[in-house]
Amino acid sequence: MNRVFKITAFAEGCSALLLFLFAMPMKYMFNDPSFIRPIGMAHGVLFTIYIIFAVILKFTQNWNFKKFAIVCIGAIVPGGTFYVDKKYL
Numbered sequence: 001m002n003r004v005f006k007i008t009a010f011a012e013g014c015s016a017l018l019l020f021l022f023a024m025p026m027k028y029m030f031n032d033p034s035f036i037r038p039i040g041m042a043h044g045v046l047f048t049i050y051i052i053f054a055v056i057l058k059f060t061q062n063w064n065f066k067k068f069a070i071v072c073i074g075a076i077v078p079g080g081t082f083y084v085d086k087k088y089l
Helices: 002-030 033-060 065-074 080-088
Strands: none
Touching: 002 033, 002 080, 033 065, 065 080
């Protein structure tokens, strides 16, 4: 389960960076919104899966509230999942 969570965390982090560093500049700087929907959808799905895995691991591995909160907040901050992976997983 940890390996799948780490892969999901990496994919979620990459999708967030793609959304913020590629799709949004394409929309607002080059007036091309065609990348927002697919990348945004992928990011949303990966974010949801990441949070579900975090909840499952909190209960199966008896994480304390601080670790659980940091892991969840890591999904909100762009690139935060990379930090969480290195420091907490």
